[in-house]
Amino acid sequence: MTDRPLKLVLNGTPRTFEEVPDAERLLDTIRWRAGLKGTKEGCRTGDCGACTVLVNGDPSLSCLTLAREVDGDAVTTVEGVTRETVGRAVVKAFEENGAVQCGYCTPGFVVALSGLLAGRSPPPSTEALLDGLEGNLCRCTGYAAIQRAVAAAREAVR
Amino acid sequence: MFTLAYPSTPEEAVDRLARAAPGETAVLGGGTDLLLDVESGRTTPTELLSLRKLPWRYLRWERQSLVVGSTLPLRALEVDPKVRTQLPGLWEAIVDVGSPALRSRATLGGNIGRCSPVSDLLPILLALDAQVRIVGPNGRREVPVDAILQESRRTTLGSADLVEAVVVPAAAPCTYLWQRVQPVNDISQVGVATAYAPTPPHWRIAVGGIQPRARRLVEAEGLLRSARPSDFEAELAAQEAARRSTFVTDRRATESYRRRLVSVLVRRAIQRTLARVPPVAGGPSSSP
């Protein structure tokens, strides 16, 4: 095991984690060490997008990322994303368009969509945003409501 | 479980690999293939050698050639505007690997190292005649990607060899087409790449989703002698490609369906590539 503590800038705050096994996934560091349960484990094989977080601003799958591989990087979870204006607009759009049923997939969608919208003016087209969400699966909504929410979020931030 | 090693130079990485017992140390790129193999117990290394600290996360143009460092995430290639316009087929192959959040981690080096027969990147790299820069115990060398591929999870790379970069020799009109059951996060039933060069031989065709590995179909290429083949010539080449490929039946497609797909997709890929060839000023081919 690497003796050095693991350092992350987690949701904007520098954090240090001691005794992190080398094989630990970023998903588990976030959920079990940092106690941030917004990030979900759906498949653990890269197929569902529920575990999406931003690593240095880019949507990444935390289930297929070793925590030590992002040592020193900025990691932003749904808890961090929704503190910002863009993230809040995305959440509001999901709520108002009925894009949430069980809600298990929602943090992944919110993080990925916020990552695609943040700092982009004008925002990418709705089509490009939907392409960017193609790895996020939802078993409940049938996607129509999510598509409406994406368009609404785009309008809200432009 | 494994521990991680973080060599800070390529030489240190190669040295560490050279001293490891067989199967003990595995090379970690983005980990999107390797971590699943470790989790399933298919491979049981005690150490993963991370390439994260090596200076290989780059993309640059050296005269006409595109040089991509082996640890650059695919996402960086995808958002590069020049890649999209200069090598449209490479861009098409990359944007359909998994999902955007997967592509933030997955790398070109890992795709070559995995050598999946259903890789979406190997056909276009073959069609573009990509060269692979390797660093190993005897120094550096450059070999065609074709010379590296063997079969699933097997390459000709030595146990202490690392892919340092992939070189695409020239910008070229090119196309990548695939067929899948689902468009996203699914494995292609077959994938077809074509590329055009201004000087003869003009055409290169490569196919994935065949056994034991993706490969060039020189027999089919040989039927495309002119720079601008007719639809009929394209169809003949497509049929030859289908005839020359070895397909399997699995849960994603039957052998005969794959064969049919290859003949359809090769023809379309030739036609699409042709539409991307800039017209020669004043020549007969400049008419639309």
Ligand SMILES: Cc1cc2nc3c(=O)[nH]c(=O)nc-3n(C[C@H](O)[C@H](O)[C@H](O)COP(=O)(O)OP(=O)(O)OC[C@H]3O[C@@H](n4cnc5c(N)ncnc54)[C@H](O)[C@@H]3O)c2cc1C
């Ligand atoms: C959900 C999901 C969807 C996917 N979809 C697709 C798809 O649509 N198309 C597709 O082609 N693939 C797909 N893949 C497979 C995978 O993402 C790609 O093969 C990817 O390019 C692998 O890169 P990596 O950096 O993650 O490799 P790693 O997992 O890090 O490594 C793969 C292999 O290559 C070796 N290796 C890595 N880097 C080097 C190097 N520089 N030199 C020498 N050896 C090296 C490793 O030791 C290992 O054996 C998918 C995977 C998942 C999990």
Ligand code: FES
């Ligand atoms: S839990 Fe990571 S993609 Fe499903």
Ligand code: FES
């Ligand atoms: S709301 Fe239930 S999975 Fe999407």
